[in-house]
Amino acid sequence: MKPQVESNNLKEFNERTFADEVEFQDKDILCIDCGQDFVWSVGEQVFFRDKGLTNPPKRCKACKQAKNERLAAITAAQAAGVKQRIEVAVHCAKCHSYTTVPFYPSQGRPVFCRSCYLEKHPNLINGNAID
Numbered sequence: 001m002k003p004q005v006e007s008n009n010l011k012e013f014n015e016r017t018f019a020d021e022v023e024f025q026d027k028d029i030l031c032i033d034c035g036q037d038f039v040w041s042v043g044e045q046v047f048f049r050d051k052g053l054t055n056p057p058k059r060c061k062a063c064k065q066a067k068n069e070r071l072a073a074i075t076a077a078q079a080a081g082v083k084q085r086i087e088v089a090v091h092c093a094k095c096h097s098y099t100t101v102p103f104y105p106s107q108g109r110p111v112f113c114r115s116c117y118l119e120k121h122p123n124l125i126n127g128n129a130i131d
């Protein structure tokens with residue numbers, strides 16, 4: 001199932017963001033990891049444009065750094081032949097509680113905490129389908 005509304009919003013957002021070549025303004029963006037607004041500064045927007053990047057950042061600086069550190073740790077673990085469990089901090093789409101999931105959620109796709117997930121999939125409670 002495709003998150004139709006989200007991708008349309010993102011497209012619109014990109015068009016609005018990149019339509020105007022001259023007047024950059026600081027923009028508030030919602031971080032997909034921590035769910036907090038962060039400022040995408042004019043300087044960073046110009047940097048993005050100069051790099052030819054067409055998508056605005058998805059994460060605040062702290063989360064971006066955390067993600068890079070996780071990826072580096074995973075890469076290092078893989079190089080060493082160790083299996084690494086990833087843990088990504090997210091806010092549950094239903095109860096908004098803070099939880100962690102063992103995968104990188106797709107943008108625009110809701111992520112649920114364990115109890116909300118089980119509420120939606122009660123047949124999994126006795127199974128091992130999770131984890």
Ligand SMILES: [Zn+2]
Nearest residue numbers: 031034060063
């Ligand atoms: Zn963040």
Ligand SMILES: [Zn+2]
Nearest residue numbers: 092095113116
């Ligand atoms: Zn929940």
